[in-house]
Amino acid sequence: RKEVEQDPGPFNVPEGATVAFNCTYSNSASQSFFWYRQDCRKEPKLLMSVYSSGNEDGRFTAQLNRASQYISLLIRDSKLSDSATYLCAVNYAHDKVIFGPGTSLSVIP
Amino acid sequence: NAGVTQTPKFQVLKTGQSMTLQCAQDMNHNSMYWYRQDPGMGLRLIYYSASEGTTDKGEVPNGYNVSRLNKREFSLRLESAAPSQTSVYFCASSERGLRGASYSGYTFGSGTRLTVV
Numbered sequence: 001r002k003e004v005e006q007d008p009g010p011f012n013v014p015e016g017a018t019v020a021f022n023c024t025y026s027n028s029a030s031q032s033f034f035w036y037r038q039d040c041r042k043e044p045k046l047l048m049s050v051y052s053s054g055n056e057d058g059r060f061t062a063q064l065n066r067a068s069q070y071i072s073l074l075i076r077d078s079k080l081s082d083s084a085t086y087l088c089a090v091n092y093a094h095d096k097v098i099f100g101p102g103t104s105l106s107v108i109p
Numbered sequence: 110n111a112g113v114t115q116t117p118k119f120q121v122l123k124t125g126q127s128m129t130l131q132c133a134q135d136m137n138h139n140s141m142y143w144y145r146q147d148p149g150m151g152l153r154l155i156y157y158s159a160s161e162g163t164t165d166k167g168e169v170p171n172g173y174n175v176s177r178l179n180k181r182e183f184s185l186r187l188e189s190a191a192p193s194q195t196s197v198y199f200c201a202s203s204e205r206g207l208r209g210a211s212y213s214g215y216t217f218g219s220g221t222r223l224t225v226v
Contacts, residue, residue: 008149034214043199043217044152087152089214097215099144101151 003027004090006100014108017078021103023088024070032091033064033071037084044087078107111135115200115218122190122225130185130221132200140203141183143175145196158183190225197222
């Protein structure tokens with residue numbers, strides 16, 4: 001089993017839709033969790049951190065479920081500009097950050 | 110603009126040639142990293158430096174060496190390039206080392222697209 005797994009997609013959704021991505025991780029000692037956004041042929045950029053209590057930033061909501069070892073990202077009212085690849089990242093206890101392979105999102109007019 | 114600067118942006122090498130990828134950050138970050146990104150494989154950590162003067166291997170260090178020249182600069186060297194090293198290379202930095210309780214995420218450079226023929 002890979003250490004961090006994501007559904008690669010692609011997710012094709014209409015504008016205004018709500019879409020959710022999940023990311024599972026295998027190491028229960030993981031300490032920190034993040035979502036990054038990567039546009040085509042660009043570098044990843046930090047979208048948001050994921051806290052145990054869940055956190056929201058505008059149309060984006062991130063959740064952590066330690067018991068089931070997954071994090072999620074919910075995007076409400078999707079915009080064309082949300083089209084990108086979304087990477088989850090997991091920080092383990094011994095100086096390792098593992099990225100998932102990414103989930104591709106296309107928002108369609 | 111503040112951030113992480115990588116050079117070169119593009120490079121084509123012949124098998125067996127050597128080269129050094131340069132990375133510099135001006136955010137006074139302690140930790141710096143080199144990743145490679147391949148289709149279907151995601152980002153994989155090559156080497157990292159938790160602080161000036163220290164370097165450690167990541168997931169895929171074979172065929173690479175690194176130098177943390179000072180707090181700002183972290184270079185990646187390919188001594189004898191192989192076609193398997195064709196990839197996009199990203200340098201990143203973070204405010205706190207990975208052992209810190211308040212790890213804050215990475216700032217990435219814009220990448221180096223390397224082709225080895």
